[in-house]
Amino acid sequence: MYLKNKKYLWGLFPIFLVGIVIAYFLFFQRKVIISTSSDSQFFFQFNLPNSLYAGSKLSIKLPQHTPNCQLLLNSSWGTWWLDLSKNEFYIPDSVMMQSGLLDISLFYNKNIIAETQIFIKPLQAFEPLETFLGSKSIIADGGEHWSMITAIPTDKFINPVYENTPVHFSFKRPNGNSEAYDIPTKHLVSFKKIYSQQKVGKTIISMKAANAAGKEKELLEIPGYPRPFNIENDELYPYADARQYFKLKTGIIKDKFENVVSNGTLVSINIKDTDGSYRQLTSYTIGGIARLMIQNPNIAGTMQISANIYGDVESNQLNIQFQETIKDFKISYNKQTEVLKIGPFIGAMGQYIADGAEVEVVLNPRQENLKALVIEGYAKFNLKQEQHPIGEMTIRFAGIEKRINIQLEVKDKNKNDKRP
Amino acid sequence: MIKDRKFFKVIFFLGIILLLAVVTGGVGKVLVFLSKGGNRADLLNIPPELPSEYTPKVIWLNDDTDTGRPMESSNRNIIAKDYVRALYQRNLSLLTAKPDGIKEYYTLAARPKIFAQINLVASSETSIERAEINHNLKLHFYSADGQLVSFTDRFVESRERVKNKEGRLLASKVEYADFNTLMQLDDGYWRIKHVVRMPPNTIPDTLIADSTNRKAFFLEKLKSIKGINYYPRDTPWKDFWITYNSVTTQKDFKLIKKLGFNTIRIFVNFEQFGKGNVVPEMIQRLENVLNTATANNLSLIVTLFDFNSNYSLLNFPATDRQLETLLTTFKNHPALLAWDLKNEADLDFFYQNREEVKEWLKFIIKKAKKYDSIHPITVGWAYPENADYLADEFDFVSFHYYKEATKLGEAIDSLRKKVNNKPLVLSEFGLSSYRSKVFPYNQTETQQAEYFRDIQEVLKQKGNIPSIYWTLYDFTSVSSDIAGWRPWQRNNQKYFGIIGADGSLKKIGNIIIHPEQIIKKSFIESFPHYSFLYIIIFLFLVAAFIKRNFIFSLFNKILK
Missing domain, CATH: 2.60.40 (Immunoglobulin-like)
Known part of the structure; x- marks a missing residue:
């Protein structure tokens, strides 16, 4: 009777649920097991040279019938993992091209079974020689300012060359003198400080390491801070006619080593007019001389003119008398x-x-x-x-x-x- | 036929509700995304700063006498940061086998050397984890225009792990080397131009190793500890440090002293303490705990790296930094008794890669000894079976025990054999007095008190092994990420305390204060709570079975 009426199965459902909860509770707790395993190892020793040149071929020969091993390489630039499928195996060129200490570890079943170190030596300097000049321009102030030329000689795989590789620096200075230095590389670079001299101009720099030449570099030596200068007037019609112009001209402005200041040096000209008002005009030097045309005033009196550079380097003061252009009119x-x-x-x-x-x-x-x-x-x-x-x-x-x-x-x- | 229709009706309505929920949720997500807006800093396209997770130690050694130009301290920081970031980028690329980001940190000529490795990783279907733990930079050259810098990174500890695609460890290695490095300021970023690996030049260690006497003092002190593991009642585990309350600590420590304990074991949360860059506020809080302990004449065993289960090499520098910060800050604190470097590290043997956990433990032990050579160090193992691991490295062996008190003696004996007379400390034990109304859990307070007494008895027999009870309070709430989502596990965690959640002393408390007291058992207590529920269910089912026809007709009426 009950079997015919399948609804009675619903009644078993809660019991079933409770059963699951209890079963879960009893059987599904985590069990703690710790096992230790030891792996058999085989004996192997590397028979490799202590040092090699970059770019050489390096093969690793394993004895016949060795199980599957792996190589871990630590090079200058990182980590390399290689599966050794054959008994003779060549270390990839990309690894062998990097100079520096190369660690080779042979792994079998997570354990290092053999280790060795090879120093990969860089080759001779290869062109182009990389050079860096900074600053590009310095003030010719007799050695107070300096610039630096740096060379980073590298071999053909772009590895820095050996320490103490000589780099030949030669300079052609603005005063016509030539200088030459042989400076060995130290900590990957070879550098020379170039101290300023007293003459303005270009220093042409060339560098050479082994047979590798570098690009021509130019160091500009520029004039330094100007010294006090003179101003004078020219073509003056000394009447206050408010029509004619006169020329104001500076003397040749120079630094303390008699170098003419750079073209375009800004000269500020301060004028006190005949009517007592002030104005400021500007001019730029060309060839060390700044020129300015100034209109005559309309009122008779004294015009006071002075000039300065950077508000600091002052000129003399010029006093110009302007007379009345007419005495009377009807x-x-x-x-x-x-x-x-x-x-x-x-x-x-x-x-x-x-x-x-x-x-x-x-x-x-x-x-x-x-x-x-x-x-x-x-x-x-x-x-x-x-x-x-x-x-x-x-x-x-x-x-x-x-x-x-x-x-x-x-x-x-x-x-x-x-x-x- | 009619039944089918009813069935589909129900399914249909449920389906509609589900669909609406999904659609509303989805639209909400989209709206949230759209209303967030962009970050203005993105416009500047600044390459990411050094991530907070990756914090190798960077030290600048004394510069060479002629460096070309003296180095500015701000540029020094920028260079060190970009250098570390570049290596991190290389390590990330080795891990993911993707060249993204390399061009930001390496000059044009250097990039192929990284790409070749990445290609190899990609083709061999492995991933390489690599991390540099420390950098000791010695400046050799800094060009006049500030565009080139040459330095040697001395005695770099690099760690590597090779894994296959399934994440199985194939190899791991630690290597030490010097790196002659040249960096160039390129597009406003310092990029690595040349690296040459050289044999390592060790740096003389300035730390004095003569600390055995002081360590012996602490080990002697350890023998007489009577300890308790501590979390506040309302803010256990992850809430402790973020909602730290010094008043609660003061009150609780006084109470602990009153109960007759002399040692407290606390836990430092790795992430909440700011990983490698330890948050100063957290240091202050830990200091407050230590000071409060000093004031109450209590000793502290500080357990580090709690809830850290990231054993990736990229996390090594961060753990190292936190360890260094905490150990060097507090190693002279009078309240400190010992460092527990990791709580129940053997649990991670099952959830994480076991080799990796072990590698990290070895790493952190070495570092801990370097940073604090005075205080004893240990790891509190979850099971005495595992407690022999690395026992030679530790100053004392610490283990936890939650099983039957009768079997503890055996466990201690077998452990003693393996650890060569290293001092033992039972750093966690206890029994929950959880009486569930549903699940078959029925541990009474009496049982808890008996358990405590039994364990103490065993420890006494085995030569007065010091112990630390778990824990002071019954907790008001336990979040599911601590004890698992199963309610019977979660609730079980709440009732290990000596003091109930309502503040009353439980039976175990009386035993602790008066050890000679006889534990009284009540008759009603021996009936499990859950049995009442099952009796009612049983009665209900019987009733339902008898009245089944009535129930079915009721169902039919409702469905109609």
């Missing part, structure tokens, strides 16, 4: 044309002053500025166009100030308004 007013005519402006040598000088008229009541250019000795103001009453006015030109009072006829403003 003013006339034509009532018909309503034109204010100022002039003639007569220069220091009795000539009309150059066209284009600026005359300033200030209309005093309104503090309004009018400007006109001098053309052929005269400056003209057409006051007709000004639609405002004019009274007292001030006229300024080249530091001279004049006041006049012109009463213009005031036009009847209503005239225009009363047009039909």
Whole structure:
């Protein structure tokens, strides 16, 4: 009856679950077993040379019927693991090409059964010889600054060569002298300090190790810190006409070893103008000389000029006197044309002053500025166009100030308004 | 037919719920990923710094007299860092057989020499683990423009392991060598240009070996210890150091003193202490523990490298750094009694590669003796059967025992034979008073107290072997990564204490304070708790069997 009704099997399910839990608990606990094993070893000894040249072939011969062994190599650059499938085995070229101490260990079943060391010697220096120059430029200050030339001679497998391999350095100095040195390599490099001399120019450097030559290197010796210098003026027209230019020129700027400073050395020029204002101008040296064109001032007086480099190296101070370009001028007013005519402006040598000088008229009541250019000795103001009453006015030109009072006829403003 | 439909209905609904869960979870993951955003530092494309896991010791020896140009200390650090990083990259490439990253750390001419090795590794279907443990750099040359540097890395300890694709160890080796190295500043990075391996020049060891007298003092002290393993009640294992509370420590140490113990065994978590770069806060916390012990006139056995089961060679330098930091910092601390270098290292024999564990142990013992030659060192083995391993290296043999007290005598005898009269310490023993209501575990407090007394009896018979009980407290919570996910194992771990989770002294406590007391057994205690559950289940099943027709009709009603 129960077998027909299979539902009763559900009733066994919880019991089944409990059974699993108990079984798991009883049987699935971790058991602790420690076993020790010892492996049989076979006897083998390496019979290899103590040293070899890089790139040589090295074979390892094992006795006949030896079990499968492995080689562990420790070279300069790392670790190599090789399976020895044959009785005679060549160590890979990539290992044999590395100079330095090579450890060879023969492993059988996790145990080292034989060990040996071979020193792999580097070959002769091979081209190109790698050279490094730094700094690329130094100041020619008589040995205070120095640069360094370094050579790293390597063999054809790019291994550093033996210690004490001589490297030949030769220098051609700016003063025409030649120098030559043989410096042995030490700790993979051979280096020479190059001390500056007093003459500016290029030092050409060549290096050679064995038969391997290196690239030509250039060391630039540059001028040092400038020394105080002179400034002078040239082509001066000493009148404050605000038109002509004069030349300002430095002497040849040199360092303490009489080397002309590099082209493009920045020279700052400080000017105190005749009106008391200051300005700074700059110029660059070419061939040690900096030049600058400066416009004449418009007011008579003394212009003070001095120059410096890096705000530190000072020049002398130059004082330039500028005289008045005109002494006086006349003013006339034509009532018909309503034109204010100022002039003639007569220069220091009795000539009309150059066209284009600026005359300033200030209309005093309104503090309004009018400007006109001098053309052929005269400056003209057409006051007709000004639609405002004019009274007292001030006229300024080249530091001279004049006041006049012109009463213009005031036009009847209503005239225009009363047009039909 | 109808039954089938019902069945599929249930399956369908369950399936829909599962699908929704998966989709929601997946979309959530995507949203999290998208909202994270990039790291701004990535824009700079800076090659990775030296990882915190790889910390070989770097020492700069005295420079040569003429190095071309004097070395700046900042550049010295950069060069050392890039050098170590380059070797690490080579080691990583040997491990993974991939050339990625090599070009960042080696100049053009040097790269083929690394690639050849990587190709060999790739073609031979092996992987090579390699790690340099120390670097002693002696500067020879530093070019005027700061672009070239030549130094010798002296007496480098390199360790290698060769494994096949299944991870089986094929070979392992330790080698010492000097390396003449030339590095070049290239694209703003110091890259290795030349390396020449040379025979090693030993560096005179400045450590004084005359420490036997002081060690003997500690070994003498070890004979009279009455110890207890310690974790706080609420923050055992992994919570101890990160939520360290000095007030709790003070309170507990006072209590330990009151219970009559004179030694405490504590555990230092390798990862939480910052691996190779030990976190200063953690050192302070450990110092606080030691100071608290001093204040209470207690000695400490410090167990190191807890929860470290990474025996890869790449982890060797980090363990070495942590060992050096802790041992050199605390070797003069008055509270320190001994160093336990690894807790239950033999357990890792089963979960990890046994050869690798053994290699690491040998390595760390050697280093520990170098850093602290005063204090005794040991490893607390989980089973006395394994405790003879490396016994000659240790100052005393330490083992744990959780099996029947009657068999302890045998275990000690057989161990004694193997270890040639090295002093023995039973550094962990105990019995859980876990009475499960479900699983067939029924160890009463009485049994626990009896177990303690029995073990003490055996130890006395075998020549007063010092012992350290596990542990002070019943823990309020034990995370599953300590004791396994099985609830009966996890709960079992909670009840080893002398003091209950509620703070009351258990029976074992009374025995510890008054050893001569007679242990009383109660009659009810002899009934296991779980038996009640199974009686109820049995009764229920019987009832269900009798009323089966009614239950089935009830099921049918519900399903309809």
